[in-house]
Amino acid sequence: MLVAAQPNVILVMTDDQGYGDMSCHGNPVVQTPNLDQLHALSTRLVDFHVDPYCSPTRAALLTGRYSARGNVYNTLAGRCYLHQDEITMAQTFADSGYRCGHFGKWHLGHNYPFAPHHRGFHESLMLGDGGLGATNDYWGNDRFDDVYFRNGEPEQTQGFGTDVFFAAALDFIRRNRDRPFFVYLATNEPHEPWNVPPQYSDRYREFCAHEMHRLYGTIDKIDENLGRLLQFLAAEGLADNTILIFLTDNGTVSHGYQGGMRGRKGSEYDGGHRVPCFIRWPGGGIPAGRDVTTITAHVDLLPTLIELCGLKPKQSIAFDGMSLVPLLRGARDDWPARTLCVHAQQPGLPFHLRPQKWYRFAVLTDRWRLVNGTELYDMRADPLQQVNLAPQHTEVVARLRSTYDTWFDEVTKRSAEFCEVILGAPGHDRAWLTMINVTPADGERFAWSQQSARHAFPINGFWAVEIARAGTYEFELRRWPREVNLPFHAVPDHDAKRITPTRARLTIAGADVIRPVDPTTVAVTIQLRLEPGHTRLQTWLIDDDGTQRTAYWVYVTWLDKP
Structure with a gap:
C-alpha cells in the first residue's frame, strides 16, 4: 500500500562490482556487513541484467531503453554520448517536481548537451566523465583530495573520493528534504585503479592474489559509506518513505570468486551482465528478504519508479523496459514471458565505428541463454554455462536468433549518426575536447587515459560537433591540459614521453589552419x-619526421559576447 506522500528515491550504483563481490552472495573473503543488511531488508532481483560495460548500462538505466537506441554502445571514441533527444530519469523526476542530484561517475558526456546538469539534474558533483584518470578527468586525480566538477566547474575537494560523493549526497538530501528528491549516487569504485587507504586493503592481503586485496579494500569503503547512508536515513526519519535501490554497472573484474557464473566484465556470458539489484521501500509495500527470480533488467527500473512514485512524464516514452511493480508486490500470475538481449560492442583494438551485428551478444529468457548465436545454455540446469545444448534444441536456437536479428536492426537504426558536442549554444560558450572522445577511423586505434597522453599515444581522428551560432570561435590546442600548463616539448615527470612537434594543424567546417x-x-x-x-x-601535432598525433586537449570558446 502506497504511503500518502511521494517517496524519495536514492539509486546507488557501483562500478565494476560483480554479483559475487559481497559476502551475502557467498564471497568467502570480502566482508560487506552493510550490503548484507540492505540485502536482508530488500526485495532482491536475482536474475537482473545490465550491459557488460559502463556507459551502455548507464544509458539504459537512465532512459528505460536499450542503450544502442541512444547511440551509446561504447565507453569512448564519441560513442558514449547519450543522444540529446533521449529523456532521462532525472528529467522525468524533475518534471514531476522532484529535486534531482547526481554524485560520482557519469560517463555519458561532459560537454553540452550531455553532462548531468544538462539532462535534468539540478545539481551534480562528478569526476571526469570517463572515470578516474581519463583525459577528461582533472589531471592527477587519484581518489585523494581530488578536483571534481560541480555543474561543470572544477572544485577542490578534501578526502577520499567515495567519502566525498556520499557526503555530498547526504548534504543534498538535508537541503532538499522538504520536497521529494531523487539522488543518483554512482561511485567510481571498485573500478581500477584500486587506490584506497591501506587499512581497508591490508586486512585482505593474506587471502588474495593478483592485487585483489586492493579491489576488496575499495569495496570495504563502499560498504562503510552505505552504512552511513542507512544510518542517516533512519536518523532523519526518511527511511520509510525512501525507495533505496542498489545495483552495479557490469560484471566483476575480480580474479577470485565470481558468484557461480561464467565470465567477467565485458563478457557476453552471465558473469558479464548479471548483477545484484536490491530494492527497499519499507513504507511502500515492498517486502524485505524476498527474491524475485523472474528475469529483469536495467531498462525496467525507470518504468517501475514512474509507477511507484506516481510520476507524470511530460513526454511519451517508448520504453523497452516494463514496470516491475507486480513482481515487487508478489503478483506474478499474469506476468508475460520475456526475451531480453545484451551485446558487448566494446572491442579491443581495432575500433568499430558502428556496432557490429552477430558480435558478442546474448539472448536471454527465464530458462535459456543463446550466446553468439551458436551456444545454447539451460540456466536452470547449467548456471555455469558449460554444456552447449544448441544441437539438441535447434528450434530454440532459431527462435532466439530471429529475436536477436530483429532486435539489433531495430535498436541500431541511428548508428550511422554521431552525437555532436554543441559549440556556442546560448549559455554554453565553452567546451573542452580530449583524446578519450576522439573518433578514429574504422579499424584504427583508440585511447582514453592520462597515461596514454603521458606516453604520447599516436591516436588521431575527429570530434563530431555542431556550430550553434555564427560568430568567432577560439580553439586552443594543447599537448597538456591547462592545469598542467607545460609547453608541447616539455614533460611533467620522468615517466612521460617527450615529443617535439613543429606544427599544429586544425580543420573544421572547410577551414584548414x-x-x-x-x-x-x-x-x-x-x-x-x-x-x-x-x-x-x-x-594534428606534426613532428619534422612526419609523425602525427591529435592535440590531446582542445579548448573551445565562443567569443562574440552580447
Whole structure:
C-alpha cells in the first residue's frame, strides 16, 4: 500500500562490482556487513541484467531503453554520448517536481548537451566523465583530495573520493528534504585503479592474489559509506518513505570468486551482465528478504519508479523496459514471458565505428541463454554455462536468433549518426575536447587515459560537433591540459614521453589552419569565423619526421559576447 506522500528515491550504483563481490552472495573473503543488511531488508532481483560495460548500462538505466537506441554502445571514441533527444530519469523526476542530484561517475558526456546538469539534474558533483584518470578527468586525480566538477566547474575537494560523493549526497538530501528528491549516487569504485587507504586493503592481503586485496579494500569503503547512508536515513526519519535501490554497472573484474557464473566484465556470458539489484521501500509495500527470480533488467527500473512514485512524464516514452511493480508486490500470475538481449560492442583494438551485428551478444529468457548465436545454455540446469545444448534444441536456437536479428536492426537504426558536442549554444560558450572522445577511423586505434597522453599515444581522428551560432570561435590546442600548463616539448615527470612537434594543424567546417610550434609554445590559439552547421573538428601535432598525433586537449570558446 502506497504511503500518502511521494517517496524519495536514492539509486546507488557501483562500478565494476560483480554479483559475487559481497559476502551475502557467498564471497568467502570480502566482508560487506552493510550490503548484507540492505540485502536482508530488500526485495532482491536475482536474475537482473545490465550491459557488460559502463556507459551502455548507464544509458539504459537512465532512459528505460536499450542503450544502442541512444547511440551509446561504447565507453569512448564519441560513442558514449547519450543522444540529446533521449529523456532521462532525472528529467522525468524533475518534471514531476522532484529535486534531482547526481554524485560520482557519469560517463555519458561532459560537454553540452550531455553532462548531468544538462539532462535534468539540478545539481551534480562528478569526476571526469570517463572515470578516474581519463583525459577528461582533472589531471592527477587519484581518489585523494581530488578536483571534481560541480555543474561543470572544477572544485577542490578534501578526502577520499567515495567519502566525498556520499557526503555530498547526504548534504543534498538535508537541503532538499522538504520536497521529494531523487539522488543518483554512482561511485567510481571498485573500478581500477584500486587506490584506497591501506587499512581497508591490508586486512585482505593474506587471502588474495593478483592485487585483489586492493579491489576488496575499495569495496570495504563502499560498504562503510552505505552504512552511513542507512544510518542517516533512519536518523532523519526518511527511511520509510525512501525507495533505496542498489545495483552495479557490469560484471566483476575480480580474479577470485565470481558468484557461480561464467565470465567477467565485458563478457557476453552471465558473469558479464548479471548483477545484484536490491530494492527497499519499507513504507511502500515492498517486502524485505524476498527474491524475485523472474528475469529483469536495467531498462525496467525507470518504468517501475514512474509507477511507484506516481510520476507524470511530460513526454511519451517508448520504453523497452516494463514496470516491475507486480513482481515487487508478489503478483506474478499474469506476468508475460520475456526475451531480453545484451551485446558487448566494446572491442579491443581495432575500433568499430558502428556496432557490429552477430558480435558478442546474448539472448536471454527465464530458462535459456543463446550466446553468439551458436551456444545454447539451460540456466536452470547449467548456471555455469558449460554444456552447449544448441544441437539438441535447434528450434530454440532459431527462435532466439530471429529475436536477436530483429532486435539489433531495430535498436541500431541511428548508428550511422554521431552525437555532436554543441559549440556556442546560448549559455554554453565553452567546451573542452580530449583524446578519450576522439573518433578514429574504422579499424584504427583508440585511447582514453592520462597515461596514454603521458606516453604520447599516436591516436588521431575527429570530434563530431555542431556550430550553434555564427560568430568567432577560439580553439586552443594543447599537448597538456591547462592545469598542467607545460609547453608541447616539455614533460611533467620522468615517466612521460617527450615529443617535439613543429606544427599544429586544425580543420573544421572547410577551414584548414597550420601554426608553428617552438620549444616554448604552451598552446596554439586559432580564431575562426564560423557559421551554424554540423561538422567535424580534427587536429594534428606534426613532428619534422612526419609523425602525427591529435592535440590531446582542445579548448573551445565562443567569443562574440552580447
